[in-house]
Amino acid sequence: IQRCDWSSDVCSSDLTLEELGKRHGLSRERIRQICLRAAKRHCNARVFAPVLDRVLGLIASRMPIPADALRRAFDAAGLGASWLPPKVIRQAAMFLSRPAAFDTVLLEGVELVVPDGSVHAPKVISQVARRIALASGITTSADVARQAAVQLGFEVEPALVRVTLETLANFQWLDDRQTWFHLESGSQYGLPNVIDKVLAVCPRIAVARLRAAMGRRRSGRRVPPAGVLLAFCAQMPGVTVKNRAVIADRLRRSEEVLSGVEAAMVEVLRSHGPVMERGAFEERCLDRGINR
Secondary structure (H helix, E strand, C coil): CCCCCCCCCHHHCCCCHHHHHHHHCCCHHHHHHHHHHHHHHHCCCCCCCHHHHHHHHHHHHHCCEEHHHHHHHHHHCCCHHHCCCHHHHHHHHHHCCCCCCEEEEEECCEEEEEECCCCCHHHHHHHHHHHHHHHHCCEEHHHHHHHHHHHHCCCCCHHHHHHHHHHCCCEEECCCCCCEEEECCCCCCCHHHHHHHHHHHCCEEEHHHHHHHHHHHCCCCCCCCHHHHHHHHHCCCCEEEECCEEEECCCCCHHHHCCHHHHHHHHHHHHHCCCCCHHHHHHHHHHCCCCC
């Protein structure tokens, strides 16, 4: 038990053959022989182990899951006294001729219990999510799953995507259905950039009008639902959400936020608008050197 690290006693786990020999008054070689004999005895025999079977059933029903959450599930199921680290339980299952249908992986300091064969998926999911967050600021778990599947070569279960995302630092769901999410990356590209530009021109805007503006800008990309967009804006610095409107708390200078062409078009509207006939607007823009 001690050699296989199945002991709940921290002082008894991870002992070498030599350390076990000293503890029990036996030689290192004798300890090795005993362990080898035990392994051969159980390699083809199914040992009666009802608690282990119950533990394996619990893990199968709960994974994917963080190891600390799995431990709480053990306590809730009355198996707290049987808790061992998941990787040790896996070793015990294999030793006692049980199918080990799970594996463990460490992601950002958190141990995850995942289905066997999916041990590389959390890292890929994490990389995909961070890449999208850096470029767009907001996306869906389904988009992450699709891109991760391309890299992995197999479909990724939605539950594994969800558990992996919730493990990442600065992660936030933006809707109750856990579809859209935000992952703070510090990027000023994508959605944060679009919102800043809109607020530089219109410091207070209804979410419906903001979505319409985004629809014209984000060609080929889904525009987030109104509730998701409001949730995203609510966590942006210098922005307040009130009565389904997005409000700038601080002044955004359009000449600093907008590009050259955008700033010139806004200046035309401010000087000759704010509402202009399209032909007249195009003529004023041409006068400022903006190509048609």
